[in-house]
Structures are given as structure tokens and as C-alpha cells.
Amino acid sequence: MRITIVINSLSGGGAERAAVLLAEGLVTRDHQVSLVTIFPESTDFYQLSEQVTRVPLGIDGKSSNPIAAISNNLNRLRILRKSINSLEPDLVISYLYKTNVLTLLALIGSKCPVIVSEQNHPQSTKVSPVWNQLRSWVYPLASKVVSTSKGVDAYFDWMPPAKREVIYNPLAVTSQTAEDVAIPPEFNPEKQWLIAMGRLTEQKAFDVLLQAFARIAQQYSNWQLLILGEGELRGELEQLKTELGLGQQVVMPGLIANPFPLLRRGQLFVLSSRYEGFGNVIIEAMACGLPVISTDCPSGPSEIIQDDISGLLVPVTNVDALAQAMATLMSRPDKRQQFIEKAQQGLGRFELQNILDRWEELFMSYK
Incomplete structure (x- = not known):
């Protein structure tokens, strides 16, 4: 046709x-x-x-x-x-x-x-x-x-x-690993990576993610939050990051042409959106071997994630719940591995x- x-x-x-x-x-x-x-x-x-x-x-x-x-x-x-x-x-x-x-x-x-x-x-x-x-x-x-x-x-x-x-x-991701691409200099390879990805807009609620991460950042100083994407709220988010005293523990490098090798190098993925239609980044992160925490938007994430089986779902814009979910998985590598295995079993439909x-x-x- x-x-x-x-x-x-x-x-x-x-x-x-x-x-x-x-x-x-x-x-x-x-x-x-x-x-x-x-x-x-x-x-x-x-x-x-x-x-x-x-x-x-x-x-x-x-x-x-x-x-x-x-x-x-x-x-x-x-x-x-x-x-x-x-x-x-x-x-x-x-x-x-x-x-x-x-x-x-x-x-x-x-x-x-x-x-x-x-x-x-x-x-x-x-x-x-x-x-x-x-x-x-x-x-x-x-x-x-x-x-x-x-x-x-x-x-x-x-x-x-x-x-x-x-x-x-x-769902379609490249097979490259982090060794195959140049890692942005702000990324600390000695730390574990918590990754988020999307346009820097109100929809993606990165302001909520920054506030949630700030509550646990000191306790998990060996983790770095990487927010991949670009958008009109960059200035506001950079200012919030400074006000929260997050320094280089949070990095916003802009758009990455091929983010999949970096996802494979990460330890945890989070989607903090106020709403989604589907949530492409969830299945992409899962395919790259990352456990996922997502807000339970009106559409999308709950059709991908079985809560506490293949990932975690938290209420939308709930800073406390998001911080607690991140802390739970950042401190539980066994739980992260359990979610990865279950999530990848269900990816075929995508x-x-x-x-x-x-x-x-x-x-x-x-x-």
C-alpha cells in the first residue's frame, strides 16, 4: 500500500x-x-x-x-x-x-x-x-x-x-552498550544512576522528581539523578535544583540522540509525569534492563506495569510517595532484579x- x-x-x-x-x-x-x-x-x-x-x-x-x-x-x-x-x-x-x-x-x-x-x-x-x-x-x-x-x-x-x-x-531499542558511546562528562561513572527521560515540560513533572530526590539525596550520596531531555522549563528546573542544593548529584545534559546505551548502564528508571498517553520511555527502560518506578497516570503506566510485581506505581505529584519508592529500590538490588525479570517477560506485546x-x-x- x-x-x-x-x-x-x-x-x-x-x-x-x-x-x-x-x-x-x-x-x-x-x-x-x-x-x-x-x-x-x-x-x-x-x-x-x-x-x-x-x-x-x-x-x-x-x-x-x-x-x-x-x-x-x-x-x-x-x-x-x-x-x-x-x-x-x-x-x-x-x-x-x-x-x-x-x-x-x-x-x-x-x-x-x-x-x-x-x-x-x-x-x-x-x-x-x-x-x-x-x-x-x-x-x-x-x-x-x-x-x-x-x-x-x-x-x-x-x-x-x-x-x-x-x-x-x-518498542525498538539499539543493542549498543555504554562502552560504545561517549558518556557526557557530568555523568559520574563511579555512582549508581537513577535515570529519567522526557521533555522538560509541566507534563513530565520533573519539579516533583527533584523535590522527591532532594529528600533522599544525602542518604543516597552514591547515586546520581540523570534527567535526559530538553524543554521550556529548563531554567526553572535548574533554579529549583540549585535551591534544593543538589549540585552535581543531578545532571540535565539535554537531548541525547541515542539514550539506550546510557539506560543500559543505569540502575533505576523513574517516570514522574502528571499525565501520559502511554509512556514509551517505560518500555524502553524495561527493554534496557532497568526496573521502573512510575506515577499512576490516568492512562498508560498501569497498562504496562503490574504494581509491586513488574515495577512500582505511585500517586501522581505525591512527593513523599515518590521519594519512598525511590529509596526502597535504591536500597534493594534484589527487588530491582525481581522487577527487571518480571517486566521483560511482558515486553513481547510491544x-x-x-x-x-x-x-x-x-x-x-x-x-
Whole structure:
């Protein structure tokens, strides 16, 4: 099949990585795949295989007033429709709610099936009333709404069950170890590593993680917290780190192109998010042999982790509970090993080839 994937950008993020993995995986199964982004190629973090046709539109940008916004979005719809039609796809897959709305509107009147992918928990994500209303109006035009977890899918109970599907994001990690890559100089190889990963945004709640770690940092001075990622809250988080007196016991090196060798070198992973759609980093950490502590978000982590069997779940934004969970596992290597063994037994359902099977089963409806 000729398949076109549409997404806002290929900047660092779970949805963007999922789209890249899907695109490259489908190519290996003899599909002709193109990937269209609203943003220009200069914003890319993830690199695509040359076998995937890359179409960066560069039609992003902020509008100065509501009239300009309407005009700009109409222009985006025209360019997006023309671009997609030029690729002559048999099927379009769109990621993330704003791009989903634009893609559905752009293809009104087209006979091409459009599948939209919801990657975050809609009730927790900050969405303007206008975009929320647009979503409720145009999502019924989609051939299928694919949610990345059952928790996300539950939000769309106002849509017919035949229009909904749950397909988890795929798991694919490199086989490199820490010996194969350069370790950032701030990382102390003599210490044990507690690792977190994600955009430095309010959603990821790294402020809560820093406060929780500060409560146990002195007791566990042989541990270092590594927060891998970049985002608009870097300044605030750096200031909080200083106020808490954490010094070099906490390191925030920014985006790491290939974090998996560093994950394999670590001892424990923590996800502190206020909300998630799925929690890609959880399965990636598990695949790299790390035990995981996660907040029990409204969707995602509880579908991956069996609490106190394959990991630990703690209440969202509960500093005390998170600190206690970290202290428990930092002091219990036997418990960490138990979680690793149990977690890896359940990872097969997320492996790329199994997820590709699910998508191809869905495609059969549109041949």
C-alpha cells in the first residue's frame, strides 16, 4: 500500500519516535511510505530512513490575531491537501490532535481513508476550547481513531466502537552498550544512576522528581539523578535544583540522540509525569534492563506495569510517595532484579513486529 503519515514535526518526543518507527517498519514490509510534517526539516531530531519519502512543509508559525489565524490555517489546509494528494496515498495516518484536525479538514471530500492517532490523555492535555470543539466535530470523519492506550481510548466513548482501536506504541531499542558511546562528562561513572527521560515540560513533572530526590539525596550520596531531555522549563528546573542544593548529584545534559546505551548502564528508571498517553520511555527502560518506578497516570503506566510485581506505581505529584519508592529500590538490588525479570517477560506485546501486525490488520479493512 501507499501510506502517508502526517505529524507536526520530528522533534524529540514519544509520538514523533512512534511515527518514525511505524514509517520505517512499514517500509520493511514492502509498503511505500511517505512522511509529511507541518514544521520544516530544520526542526528534526529523529532521522528517517532514506526509504521513507520525507515531505517537510514548513507551514508552521504563530498568528498575530484571530483573523490572521483563520487565514493562516486556511492556507495550511490548502497546502496540506495539495501535498497529500500529490503523494497519491491509499491510506493516511495522522498523529497528534491539532495535526489530526488539520488533516481531516484538508481531506474533506477525498475518498482516501484517514486514521488519526491519539497519543496523549485528552482530559489532561491543555487544549483550547476551539481545538477541543474542532476535534469533536471532525473526528467522526476519521475512518478510525487509534488510541495509544485503553485509558486514552476511554475518552472517546462518545464515538462508535467500530470507529475506535487501541494499538500501543512500538518498542525498538539499539543493542549498543555504554562502552560504545561517549558518556557526557557530568555523568559520574563511579555512582549508581537513577535515570529519567522526557521533555522538560509541566507534563513530565520533573519539579516533583527533584523535590522527591532532594529528600533522599544525602542518604543516597552514591547515586546520581540523570534527567535526559530538553524543554521550556529548563531554567526553572535548574533554579529549583540549585535551591534544593543538589549540585552535581543531578545532571540535565539535554537531548541525547541515542539514550539506550546510557539506560543500559543505569540502575533505576523513574517516570514522574502528571499525565501520559502511554509512556514509551517505560518500555524502553524495561527493554534496557532497568526496573521502573512510575506515577499512576490516568492512562498508560498501569497498562504496562503490574504494581509491586513488574515495577512500582505511585500517586501522581505525591512527593513523599515518590521519594519512598525511590529509596526502597535504591536500597534493594534484589527487588530491582525481581522487577527487571518480571517486566521483560511482558515486553513481547510491544515489540515492533507485533505492533506492525496490528496496524496491517487494520489496513486490511481499507484495501
